[in-house]
Amino acid sequence: MKSSSPTGTHIVIAGAGAIGCYVGGMLAHAGHEVSFLGRPRVLDQLRTEGLRVGDYTGMDVTLAPETLDLHESPEVLAGADLILVCVKSAATAAIADQIAAHAPPHAIIVSLQNGMGHAETLRAALPAHDIRAGMVPFNVVPVAPAHFHRATSGDIVIAAGLGDLAQTMSVAGLDVTESDEIEAVQWGKFLLNLNNAPNALSGLSLHSQLLSRPWRRLMADQMTEALRVLRAHDCAIRPTTPVPVGLVPHVLRLPTPLFRRVAAKMLTIDAQARTSMAHDLGAGRATEIDALQGRIIEMGRAKSIPTPLNSAMHAAVKMAERGGKTGMTPDQLRSFKSGS
Structure with missing residues (x-):
């Protein structure tokens, strides 16, 4: 059942996953x-449980099932004023086709997806629409159904x-x-998202991983490798942390007691958080590895x-x-080859 919006804007969450449910639930x-x-x-x-959203500050809200407007058919897009695209990277082209078939011309489309290039994919299918790239910096954990x-x-930017x-x-x-440099902001988040795979x-939880110097060194070396590729392509990068992007690998390599002090804001993470x-x-389920490490591999190959x-x-x-298997060590990952 829909409610009356304070702004008169009908928002459709296209992709009811962790980010889509959290953002949609808050809205x-x-x-x-x-x-x-x-x-x-x-x-x-x-439909059974309602929608429960909470956060690291202690906020905890449950929306009753009867208050939720839930759809499996893309026909719901016909009434949208604002569409927040929250599908996985590989589903971007498919949701773009659904939006093109059903959404009104005035609908604004915002991509709240990991990786790069999704706004361009949406624009190619939706040339008449206002398409906005976006960056979601936070982690959302599905802790229960x-x-x-x-x-x-x-x-969010x-x-x-x-x-x-x-x-x-x-x-x-x-x-x-809002930012006039959204692509640079996205590249900054992209570099951090490379840790999704490790x-x-x-x-491990993110918190435990960050408190392990061997894991941080692996993160740092992977980021340094990616930075070399992005700089070869002249990609502007804006950090999403207080630390300048070029210094993040150095901070990650610090001894753990010093890292705790220097990167205190990087450790404001719930103990349960994982990527x-x-x-x-x-x-x-299939992952977004092709849109993350796969993107760096392709860009690196283009510049040898x-x-x-x-x-x-x-x-x-x-x-x-x-x-x-998972549960691997940093040394095992450093030497991993296809088929290992």
Whole structure:
């Protein structure tokens, strides 16, 4: 059942996964008219349990099942004023086709996805629409059926444009800002997202992983390799942490007691937090490894820059997707080859 939005904006969440359910739940709790477009696997849980969203500050809200507007058919897009695309990277082209077939011309589309290039994919299919790239800095953990917990801090950033879309999307507990340098902001988050693979393969929480110097050294070396590739392509990069992007690998390599002091804000993470890739592997779902390490491998190949660590992570995750092992050590990952 839909409610009356305080802004008169009908928001459709295209992709009711962890990020989509959390952001949509926060917007619905604030009084926005929100519809969820998703798969039966998630929507059936929402129909039974309602939608529970919480965060690291202690916020905990449950929306009753009868208050949720849940759809498996893309026809719901016909009434959308704002579409928040939260599908996995590989599903971007498919959701773009659905939006093109059903959404009205005035609908604004915002990509809240991991990786790069999704806004371009959407623009190619939707040339008449206002398309905005976005960056979600925080981690959302599915802790139980229909229960999504935000485990880290940070504000959503979207591309600047006409109107005050950031104000429309900002509600208590969920702040959104606009940037004229959204691609640089996305590259900054992209570099941090390269840790999705090591974390998923480690079997550790993010907090435990960050407190392990061998894991941080692996993260640092992988990031350094990726930075070399991005700089060869003249990619502008804006950090999403207080530490300048070029210094992050140096901070990661510090002894743990010093790292704790220098990177205190990087450790404001719930003990239960793990990356989305870890949850995908645990659930037997395909990951976004091609949009992350796979992207660096392709860009490195274009400039004849070797990417052995990113290639090792890519191969290890692909094997894990096929039922291979996790719970690996940094040394095992450094030497991993396809077929290991």
